[in-house]
Amino acid sequence: MKHIFKKPSFYLISSATDGDEKAIEKILAIYDPYISKCCLRSLYDEYGNVYIAVDMELKGRIREALIKMILDFDIPLETEEE
Incomplete structure (x- = not known):
């Protein structure tokens, strides 16, 4: 049986x-199961x-680590090179 998981x-x-x-x-609710x-x-x-x-x-402890990783996560912004 194939499960479809919701992605953030x-x-x-x-x-x-x-x-x-x-x-x-x-996000924590998505990954809770x-x-x-x-x-x-x-x-x-x-x-x-x-x-x-x-x-x-x-x-x-896992939830705490996930929160820390979320807050430390850097989304790279693409810049156009001239």
Whole structure:
């Protein structure tokens, strides 16, 4: 089964790199399912049963790193050479 993933638009990325909080939250929302999947951990109870859960601490650290990368991202502007 093929999934179609939504990609952030140039305008959204540009707004986020300028520090627009709503744009950053939209980008985080787009990547939230992927981040959650990357943060899955196996937990065991006292009977040895396995449970899969999202490691919220790791998810928070990844979100923080993504926000930092968004704010540090530089969009190169093309200039015409004369």
